[in-house]
Amino acid sequence: MKVRGTEFDVDDYVLEPLVANLAKRAATIDEKERVLLQAAYLLFMITFRQPFLDGNKTTAFVLTKILLKKKGLDLPAATIVQKQEMFDLLNDVMYGQRGYDEVEKFVRKRVISL
Structure with missing residues (x-):
């Protein structure tokens, strides 16, 4: 039995289509x-899809910030209010x-230029 947070695991059946669809969006x-x-x-x-055993919300946020940077x-989450809004959004999505x-509306409203 796997216990969350004790072993890195990924569901390839979830992650592979996610990456493929991400590439399709590059056609914009x-x-x-x-x-x-x-x-x-x-x-x-x-x-939403939870491809990793643990840390999906954090992973989603970090990868999104890397893509934007x-x-x-940037998608700032420096203030307590910004962090809470991000947590609430991702928790609701989950x-x-x-x-x-x-989520798209949230990103559009909050993304800033560096």
């Missing part, structure tokens, strides 16, 4: 639009209470 014409869609998709799908953008459209 405008660079910033493409990055915003990819960031929202990455944040949503890792959180590579393009000169439990199916918020969908992709809400």
Whole structure:
């Protein structure tokens, strides 16, 4: 029996289509639009599909920040309010209470240029 947090494991059946669909979003014409869609998709799908045994919300957030920073953008979560809003969003996504459209709207509203 696997216990969360004691062994790294990933569900390839969840992760592989997620990565393939992320690549499809690269076909969007405008660079910033493409990055915003990819960031929202990455944040949503890792959180919702839970491909890792543990740490899915943190992984989703960190990978999203890396993707954005590579393009000169950021999704700040420095203040207590920003951290709580991010936690609430990802927790709601994990439990199916918020969908992709809400994540995309959240990302669009909060992403800033570096």
